[in-house]
Each structure stands twice: as C-alpha cells, then as structure tokens.
Amino acid sequence: MNNARAVFKKQMLDTRKNKAVLIQFVLFPIMTIVMTLLVKMDDMPEYYFLKLFSVMYLSMAPITSMSAIISEEKEKGTLRALMMSDVSGVSYLLGVGLYDFFACMMCTVLMSRVCGLEGDVWRDYLWIMAMGFLISIVLGAAIGVISKNQMAATSMAVPAMCVFSFLPMIAQFNSTVAKIAKFFFTEQIYLALNSEKSVKMDIEGFSITMANIILIFGFFLIAFKKEGLEKA
Amino acid sequence: MIRTINVSKSFGGRKVLDKISMTVEEGEIFGLLGPSGAGKTTLIRILTGQLAFEEGEAAVMGRNVRELKGKDKKQFGIMMDDFGLYERLTCFQNLKVFADIYGVSSERIHEVLAEVKLTDAETREASKLSKGMRERLRLARALLHQPKVLFLDEPTSGLDPQTANEIHEMILKRKEAGCIVFLTTHNMTEAEKLCDHLVLLNEGHIVEYGAPRELCLRYDHQKRIEVVTTDGETKEWPFGEESAAGIAELMRSGSLLTIHSKEPTLETVFMELTGRRLEV
Known part of the structure; x- marks a missing residue:
C-alpha cells in the first residue's frame, strides 16, 4: 500500500505538468460548466449539458489517461526503475488507477455541483459515474499494459474511446445502432442519466453494466497475465 | 557476494551468454569489460532478476536470483x-x-x-x-x-572526462563504504582505474579474468622497455643484459629523458585474445 501511495503522489506531481493528461481530466468538466452557464434556452431539458458530456467524459478521460500514463512509463523506462525498486505491478496499477479515479471524481463533483445537481439525484449520479469511471479505468489499464509505447496505446485507446463514447449519441438517431449500443455500459449509463426526473438505472441496465465489468476485467486480467508490467 | 556458475542465456536460438562463472567479493569493484554486444547488460539483467536464463546458477548476497523478492531488490542500486x-x-x-x-x-x-x-x-x-x-x-x-550492491551499466558512456571523473570518485566512495560495485564498461581506462577484478567478455564468453594489472602483466610477452632520449629519439629495448648496458650508457651520458616498461594495456590484451577492439 505504501508503494501505491508513492505512485499516487508521483502521478499527482506529474499530471500538473503533463498537459496531455491534464486536459483529459478538465476538458469535459470545463465544457460542461461553460455551456451550462452560457447557453440558456426555454425548452432545454434540465441538466442538458451535464448529461450530454458526462458519458463522453467517463468513456474518454479514464481510457486515454490511464493508457497514456502506463505506456509512457513503459516507453521512457521509468516503469522498469519502479519495478526494480520493489513496486509490484499491482501496486503500480493501484496507485495510478486510484489517482485517475480520484481526479475524474473530483472534476465530476465540481461540474455536477456547478450545474446544480443536489440531494439524492446528485448522490445517484455520482454512484453511476463512479461505476463508469471504474470500468473505463480498467479498460485504459488493459490497453496500457498491452501497449509497448505511447503511439501503440493511442492507436488502441482512440477507437475504444470512440466506440464507447459515440455509440450512445448515434443510438439516439439510429434504431439499429441502438440495438447494439444497449449492450455497452456507456449506453446504459446514458439511459440512466437521462431517466425521467431522476438518475436511475433499471435492472436490465444494471445487469448489462455488470456484464461489461466482468468482460473488461477479464480482458484486463488476460492482458496483465500475458504481458505483465514486470516485463516492461 | 555475487556468484555465477555456468550461466547461459540465449535469445532466439543465439547464445548471448555461455557458461559464465565468476565470483565477486564483498566491498570490491568488479568490472565486465567487453565491446558492445558482448553480453554485459544481459548479465546485469540476469543478476538483478530482470531476465530469466536457461542454464546455470546465479546468486547475489546469497539469494538465488531466480527467487529474488522485493526486499532483496531494495538492497540493489541499479543505474542502467x-x-x-x-x-x-x-x-x-x-x-x-x-x-x-x-x-x-x-x-x-x-x-x-x-x-x-x-x-x-x-x-x-x-x-x-x-x-x-x-x-x-x-x-x-x-x-x-x-544499497549493498550497486549495478552500473556503462555509467560514464558518452560523458565528458570531467563528469566521468566525478562519477568515478563517487563509485570509489561507495567501495570505501563497503558496497559491492558491479559495473560494465567498454572503456579500458575506466576499468583499470576502478576495478579490483574484471572479466573480459566477448560474444558471451569469458575470455580472461583477473585484476587489471595482473592481466596486463600476464600478457606481457614482449617484455620491452621504451626510452626517450634528450634529443627526442624513442628507442625500444627487450629485457636483457644488452639493453641494460645501453640504458646505463644513456644514463651515464645524461641523455636519458624518460624510461618505461611496455606492458600491454587491457585493450591489447583483449585484442590478443579475441582479435577485436574493445571500443566498438
């Protein structure tokens, strides 16, 4: 746990100067806040921009940041130095993953408060977002683990990110895509965030999200077992 | 202590280390001297538990390197x-x-x-x-x-002489503190200056082992003396009575400027043994 804490602290220091990762964390929250404060229309649904950007945020920021952080450490050889200092692969991923989760949740809390969410709706929103971040972080970690360098990570993270973030949007306009999209956790989170008058995930949505968790965790475990960070 | 017995390692069917056996004692600076591709870095990777190997045994501080744990690795300082x-x-x-x-x-x-x-x-x-x-x-x-053991892979490669000297001083300080220093280099001057013992490594084989001075003396076949006279002439003489008489004469006449025995350098020893230069 001590090593995971050291990795967490390292990541906090590094992200402040790593614009590529920093922008992943703040881009959508800033867009959400700015749009919410500036765009006011009579027939606009409540929390419109928050709900619109939240799914994009949870499917983009953790995947790209996790894969970028891990692959950069592999490419630059800092991961090798950590591994030889008694930091295990699990401690490392825990440190980076917790940091990623913490950063995303902090921004989510901020943007949802500024947008006016409160009470039970706010609590449910945060729970659902937390679940989404967790799945995306694991997916980003799997991509980072199997990528040899940053370029390889980007070439895998971008398609994954596009699929998970754009499917819910396209599903609104195309019923065929909607039939496929419903099997993705991002679509279920989108539907949950857009429930009438509240933020609620039904049993079907919850089951599909759980199935996504199992599949993505499975993918991560296979990647981790096969590639491992110690071989970096 | 670091000990290897018949350590062998192959990459894709090509043997990069072949039956490497050696012992490094406490508090000594041990060098692996060899040209690029000789297998120096591979051996450091094996000794630090970063790389698996097929045959042989290797132990650092009494621990089998195949079973190194985090606590063991914390005793190492690695500069690669x-x-x-x-x-x-x-x-x-x-x-x-x-x-x-x-x-x-x-x-x-x-x-x-x-x-x-x-x-x-x-x-x-x-x-x-x-x-x-x-x-x-x-x-x-x-x-x-x-750390108790310091692994340094080409620590001064590409550095200016002043920085290299500063690093040499730091390495010597670690030795004084009782640390085992295991370094690889293709710089014979560095090896001669720092190492208590070294192995000459070529294409995965140990071609010679010993203290730098001892190695140079061991391969001093020609046993020649070089003198420079006051008029700038350089002469070489073999060891022997005739040479002694000639040198004595130069000294008597006051025309002897410098006199040195001509032992081979580690570079020439390496060339004699392998037909290759070190700094390639």
Missing part, C-alpha cells in the same frame, strides 16, 4: 541506460518518488544530490538537464537508499 527519469519532475521530485518507496527521508535526498553535485539543480526539471547531469541524477537515484 534504459531506466528513465521523470522528465517533467524536478531532480528533487524524481528522487522523492523513490525515497517514498524506499522509506528514505528528504534529508537523504538533499545529501545524495549534494554528493552528485546537483544541489544547484534541485528544482530543475529532468528534461532540462545536460547529459552529464542526467547521468548524475540516475546515479543519485541508485545511491539514494545506500
């Missing part, structure tokens, strides 16, 4: 070219990451930065350091937790 730095972090922050892992105080970070003469660059980002400073920061990271 591909152990990168956190480019966006300052020198202090770079060391702080590892200080937190090793449980080392911030005072020790200041101390080790002073030791490698980077105090003035403490708040400078690693990406803004010169090559020499980067190497010193890497060395500082390896020394941070005062």
